[in-house]
Amino acid sequence: MNAxxxxxxxTETVPGKxxxxxxxxxxxxxxxxxxxxKDIGAGLKNVxxxxxxxYTELLGESxxxxxQRMVAEAQARGGNAVVNVRFATSxxxxxxxxLFAYGTAVKLE
Amino acid sequence: xxxxALITVLAFFGIAVVPxxxxxxxxxxxxxxxxxxxxxxxxxxxxxxxxxGKDTLSSLSMTAKREVSETGIVMASLVVGPNYWQQFVSKIxxxxxxxxxxxxxxxxxxxxxxxxxxxEAADTAGWDEVVNxxxxxxxxxxxxxxxxxxxxxxLFAYGTGIRYS
Numbered sequence: 001m002n003a004x005x006x007x008x009x010x011t012e013t014v015p016g017k018x019x020x021x022x023x024x025x026x027x028x029x030x031x032x033x034x035x036x037x038k039d040i041g042a043g044l045k046n047v048x049x050x051x052x053x054x055y056t057e058l059l060g061e062s063x064x065x066x067x068q069r070m071v072a073e074a075q076a077r078g079g080n081a082v083v084n085v086r087f088a089t090s091x092x093x094x095x096x097x098x099l100f101a102y103g104t105a106v107k108l109e
Numbered sequence: 110x111x112x113x114a115l116i117t118v119l120a121f122f123g124i125a126v127v128p129x130x131x132x133x134x135x136x137x138x139x140x141x142x143x144x145x146x147x148x149x150x151x152x153x154x155x156x157x158x159x160x161x162g163k164d165t166l167s168s169l170s171m172t173a174k175r176e177v178s179e180t181g182i183v184m185a186s187l188v189v190g191p192n193y194w195q196q197f198v199s200k201i202x203x204x205x206x207x208x209x210x211x212x213x214x215x216x217x218x219x220x221x222x223x224x225x226x227x228x229e230a231a232d233t234a235g236w237d238e239v240v241n242x243x244x245x246x247x248x249x250x251x252x253x254x255x256x257x258x259x260x261x262x263x264l265f266a267y268g269t270g271i272r273y274s
Contacts, residue, residue, distance in 0.1 A: 018230075
C-alpha cells in the first residue's frame with residue numbers, strides 16, 4: 001500500500017533506496033468493539049465452525065485505519081516512508097480489541 | 110401447575126436438549142465445511158504456484174539480489190473458530206491434557222488460508238514477491254466476559270511486496 005505517496009514496508013530498509021534521515025517512531029491505533037447483532041450472527045456461524053466473516057471484515061477495516069493514522073503521523077513529520085512496520089493486537093476489554101501499528105518514519109533520498 | 114410443568118419442560122429443553130442438538134449438528138456439518146475449505150485452499154495454492162512457478166512468500170528480509178523498482182506493505186487476515194463439536198471434544202481432551210487435535214487442525218487451516226490470502230492480495234496488487242512475511246495469532250474476547258461465548262481467533266499475515274524492475 002502506497003498511501004498518499006508514502007512507502008510503507010516492514011523490512012528494515014526500502015530496497016533500492018537510501019535512507020537519509022530517520023524521524024522517530026510513528027504509531028497509529030484504533031479500539032473497536034464488536035456489534036452485538038454481528039456478534040449474534042457470528043455466534044450462529046460458530047456452531048458449525050469455519051470462517052467468521054463479520055469479524056474478519058471488522059478487524060481488517062480497523063487495521064487499515066490504524067495504518068492510515070500511522071501514515072498520517074509520518075506525513076506530518078515530513079517523512080516519505082515508514083520502515084520496519086509492526087502490528088499488534090490486544091484485547092482491551094470484553095468485546096473490544098485494540099489494533100496497533102507502529103514503525104519508523106524516514107526520509108528517502 | 111400446568112404453567113410450572115411447561116416451564117420445567119422448556120427449561121430442560123433449553124439446558125439439555127438444545128446444546129446437545131447443536132453439538133450433533135456441528136459434528137455432522139462442521140467436518141464437511143472444513144473439508145470444502147481445505148479443498149478450495151489447495152486449488153488456489155496450485156493456481157499461484159502454476160502462475161509464478163514457486164511460492165511467492167518468503168520470511169527473509171530480502172531474497173534475490175535483483176533491482177527492485179517498487180515496494181509496499183501487503184496484509185491479509187481471517188477469523189476462524191472451531192465448531193461446537195470440536196469445542197466439546199477438545200474440552201474433554203483438555204481434562205487429560207496432550208494434543209488438542211481439532212484446535213491444531215482449525216488453526217493450521219486458518220493460517221494456511223491467511224497465507225494464501227496474502228499471496229492473492231500480492232497477486233492483485235501486482236507484486237512479484239512478498240518478503241519479510243510475519244504471522245500473528247490473536248484471540249478475540251467474547252462479548253460477555255464470563256460466558257463461554259464465541260471461540261474465535263484471528264490469524265494475520267503481513268509482509269512487504271516487491272516488484273522487480
